[in-house]
Amino acid sequence: MNVRKFTITDAVMDRSPGQDEDIFAGNLVDEHDGAAITIGYGRYGPDVSLTETMAVDDVMVVLEGRISVLSETGTVTAGPGEIVHMPRGQRVTIRSHETGAVTAYVTYPHWRTARS
Amino acid sequence: MNVRKFTITDAVMDRSPGQDEDIFAGNLVDEHDGAAITIGYGRYGPDVSLTETMAVDDVMVVLEGRISVLSETGTVTAGPGEIVHMPRGQRVTIRSHETGAVTAYVTYPHWRTARS
Numbered sequence: 001m002n003v004r005k006f007t008i009t010d011a012v013m014d015r016s017p018g019q020d021e022d023i024f025a026g027n028l029v030d031e032h033d034g035a036a037i038t039i040g041y042g043r044y045g046p047d048v049s050l051t052e053t054m055a056v057d058d059v060m061v062v063l064e065g066r067i068s069v070l071s072e073t074g075t076v077t078a079g080p081g082e083i084v085h086m087p088r089g090q091r092v093t094i095r096s097h098e099t100g101a102v103t104a105y106v107t108y109p110h111w112r113t114a115r116s
Numbered sequence: 117m118n119v120r121k122f123t124i125t126d127a128v129m130d131r132s133p134g135q136d137e138d139i140f141a142g143n144l145v146d147e148h149d150g151a152a153i154t155i156g157y158g159r160y161g162p163d164v165s166l167t168e169t170m171a172v173d174d175v176m177v178v179l180e181g182r183i184s185v186l187s188e189t190g191t192v193t194a195g196p197g198e199i200v201h202m203p204r205g206q207r208v209t210i211r212s213h214e215t216g217a218v219t220a221y222v223t224y225p226h227w228r229t230a231r232s
Contacts, residue, residue: 001203003185005192029201035173037153037224039201057151061177061220063197069119076121081179083220085145085155087117104177104199106222108153 001034008063008102011041021048022100031110038111042103044096051093056107058086065101069094117150124179124218127157137164138216147226154227158219160212167209172223174202181217185210 011026022045029039042060044067060067061083068077069084070093078084086092105111127142138161145155158176160183176183177199184193185200186209194200202208221227 001201001206002189003187003192003203003206003208004201005185005194006199006201007194008197028199035201035203035224037173037175037222039175039199057153059153059155059222061179063177069121071119073118076119078121078123081124081218081220083122083144083155085117085120085122085151087119087151090117090119092119102197104197106153106175108151108224 004029006039008041013041013043016050018052019050021045021050023048023050025105027111036109038105038107040105040111042105044101044103046098046100047096049093049095051091053091054086054088056109056111057088058105058107058111060084060086061104063102063104065099066097067094067101067103068097120145122155124157129157129159132166134168135166137161137166139164139166141221143227152225154221154223156221156227158221160217160219162214162216163212165209165211167207169207170202170204172225172227173204174221174223174227176200176202177220179218179220181215182213183210183217183219184213
């Protein structure tokens, strides 16, 4: 594998599986690329939310807007330049605010959903 | 492990090992935290560079400024909101520009340096 640079326009954004709100994700590096991690961008419309049980460790870096994550220990809210780590096994509700949000994400191992 | 949010002021920034330029890194999640990944922030002064052989897969999300990465396949340059993936085994020279740079990073497995 070579050193690669990505920008959000490189990502093919698809609606995140299992939901029909305006939450889109586009992988740039995944299980086809030979590394153990998935890299991508996420885009959230205004005031949308998604509840899932994390099947992977997911690190979100907020690039635009704000994201709140509710878990059993409370709610954290992150804005541009801030990071949220959602460990594997956690049940989370990810919610955008009125301006929507753009995120970069890295997961280990490769991203997949595990709904309960 | 719980869901956690980080901002750059949470990171204790130390000079990146093996060099005495103004390149600092601060881990927020590492081998003490029970996940397989390291998460942190990096800060680069103006026009500094660092050459290393990647011992891990390292994903940098540029938050401020610009970073160029030279490898055997050429040079990529990333600005705010852009991502550079430096796969394990690659020999890279990471260079900042006149404004310096701030990055968020995620590595798998845990970050360490391997100089040759």
